[in-house]
Amino acid sequence: MNKLFLLLFTIFSIHYLHSQSTNELDKVLKIEDLKFNKNEIRVYKRFALASGVELFRFYMDDSGNWKAEFYETIDISENREDELVIDKITLNPLKNPKLVWLQILDTSVIYLPQWKAFTYKLKKNLHDYNIIEDEITSSIQTTHILDGISYYVKIKNEKNENEFSYSNPEDYLKIYPNVDELISFKELLDLLRNDFKIFLK
Numbered sequence: 001m002n003k004l005f006l007l008l009f010t011i012f013s014i015h016y017l018h019s020q021s022t023n024e025l026d027k028v029l030k031i032e033d034l035k036f037n038k039n040e041i042r043v044y045k046r047f048a049l050a051s052g053v054e055l056f057r058f059y060m061d062d063s064g065n066w067k068a069e070f071y072e073t074i075d076i077s078e079n080r081e082d083e084l085v086i087d088k089i090t091l092n093p094l095k096n097p098k099l100v101w102l103q104i105l106d107t108s109v110i111y112l113p114q115w116k117a118f119t120y121k122l123k124k125n126l127h128d129y130n131i132i133e134d135e136i137t138s139s140i141q142t143t144h145i146l147d148g149i150s151y152y153v154k155i156k157n158e159k160n161e162n163e164f165s166y167s168n169p170e171d172y173l174k175i176y177p178n179v180d181e182l183i184s185f186k187e188l189l190d191l192l193r194n195d196f197k198i199f200l201k
C-alpha cells in the first residue's frame with residue numbers, strides 16, 4: 001500500500017516564538033501587582049532582537065470609567081550597565097470609549113486561538129506529486145520568520161477571558177492573506193493604531 005508523505009521544503013528562515021508569558025512581561029514593566037479588571041484588554045508588543053516592550057492597556061475601573069494607558073521600556077546604558085526605565089502615558093481615545101470597547105470585541109479577539117491551532121494554514125500546497133521508491137510524496141512550501149515582532153494579548157469581558165501570543169502576524173498575513181485569525185488580529189492592531197496612535201513603528 002502506498003503511503004502519502006508530505007515533503008517540507010523551501011524554508012526561508014527559522015521562526016522563534018518567545019516563550020515569555022504576560023506575567024513575565026508584567027515583571028519587566030514592573031506592573032505585576034496591577035489589578036486585572038473584569039473588562040480589560042492588554043496588548044503587549046515585544047521586539048525579537050531587542051529588550052524593548054510596549055503595552056497598551058484599556059479597561060473599565062471600579063467606578064465604571066474607561067481608561068487607556070500605554071507603557072514603554074526605554075533602554076538606558078551607562079557605565080556598561082543596562083537599565084530599563086518604564087515610561088507610562090495616559091491615552092485618550094478619539095471616540096466614545098464604550099464604542100471602542102465594542103469595536104475591540106467585534107474583532108473576535110476574545111475567541112482567537114493560540115498560534116499552534118492554525119499553523120496548518122501557514123503553508124502553500126504546490127500540488128507537485130512524485131513517486132520515490134513506490135512512495136507518493138506531496139510538496140508544500142512553508143515560510144518561517146526569524147526576526148520581527150511578537151504580540152501577547154490578555155483580555156477579559158465580564159466572565160469571558162482569553163490569552164494568546166502571535167509572532168509576526170502582519171508579516172505572515174502578507175504571505176497568507178486568507179487566514180481568518182491573522183485578519184482578525186490585524187483588525188485589532190489597526191483599530192488601536194487609528195484610535196490611540198500607538199504601535200506605529
